[in-house]
Each structure stands twice: as C-alpha cells, then as structure tokens.
Amino acid sequence: MNWIFLIIAGLFEIGFTSSLGKAKESTGSTMYLWYGVFVFCLFASMFLLMKALKTIPLGTAYGVWTGIGAVGTVIVGILVFKEVASFWRLFFIFTLIGSIIGLKMVSN
Template identity: 55%
Template structure:
C-alpha cells in the first residue's frame, strides 16, 4: 500500500507543477485559482509521501517521489506547454525511469 501512496504522491507532484505552469500563464482570478490548486496538490503530495514512509526508507521514497515528479512534469511540458523533445532529453528521461525502477527493485 505504501508504494501506491508513493506513486500517487508523485503524480500529485506532477499536478502541482502543472498548476504552477498554468497559473503563470493566467491572469487575475484565474491565476489565483491555479495557485490555490497548486497549494492543494502540493499538500496532498507531501501527505502521500509522508504515508509512504511507514514502510519505505526515506532515501528511496524521496528519490522515487521526485523522480516521478521530474519525469511526469517533463512529459507534461512536452505535451501541454510545447517544450522540445530531443534525443538527449529522451535518453536522460529513460535513464531516470530506469533508476526509479532500480530503486524499487532493491527496496523492500
């Protein structure tokens, strides 16, 4: 169950980064709504990380949590915000995903 919490927490991290990006592009009340959603997603993400620490070592949990956030945010940047997707970028995202899977494999 703790790995489930950790993955959800990583996805909530992607959501708070998305809200931050959308808020930057918005104005007035719309921007405030995105920033409020950012705060809610950030709180949820940290809470889920906290729950995962009941069984997963801190270094592993934090590495996986931030890795999910990094990969997910990079993919959202490409799909939603028009960030470039180059060969080297794909290579390093793939190595990051491999590292996350490796951490999962060597953790209890």
C-alpha cells in the same frame, strides 16, 4: 499499500509543478485558481509521501517521489507547454525511469 501512496504522491507532485506553469500563463481569477490547485496538490503530495515513509526507506521514497515528479513534469511540459523533446532530453528521462524502477527493485 505504501508504494501506492508513494506513486499517487508523485502524481500530485506533477500536479503542483504543472499548476505553477499554468498559473504563470494565466491572469486574474484564473491565475488564483491555478495557485489553489498548486496548494492542494502540494499538501496532498506531502501527506501521501509522509504516509509512504512509514515503511519505505527515506532515500528510496524520496528518489522515487522526485523521479515520478520530474519525469511527469517533463512529459507535461512537452505535451501541454510545447517544450522541446530533443533526443538527449528523452534519453535522460528514460535513464531516470530506469533508475526509479531500479530503486523499487532493490528496496525491501
């Protein structure tokens, strides 16, 4: 169950980083709405990470959490914010995904 908490925490990390990008593009009340989404996702992510740490080693949990957030944020950046999807950028994202899977496989 704690691995599920960790994965959901990583998804909320994608939410809080992506909402900062949307807030940067917005003005007025829409900007504050995106900052509200940021705060909600931040607290949800930290709470779920804290729950996952009850049984998952700190180094593994943090690596997986940040990896999910990093990969997801790059994907959102490419799809939503029209960032460049170069060969090397995608190559290193897939390397990061392999590392996340490796951490899961070697953890108890």
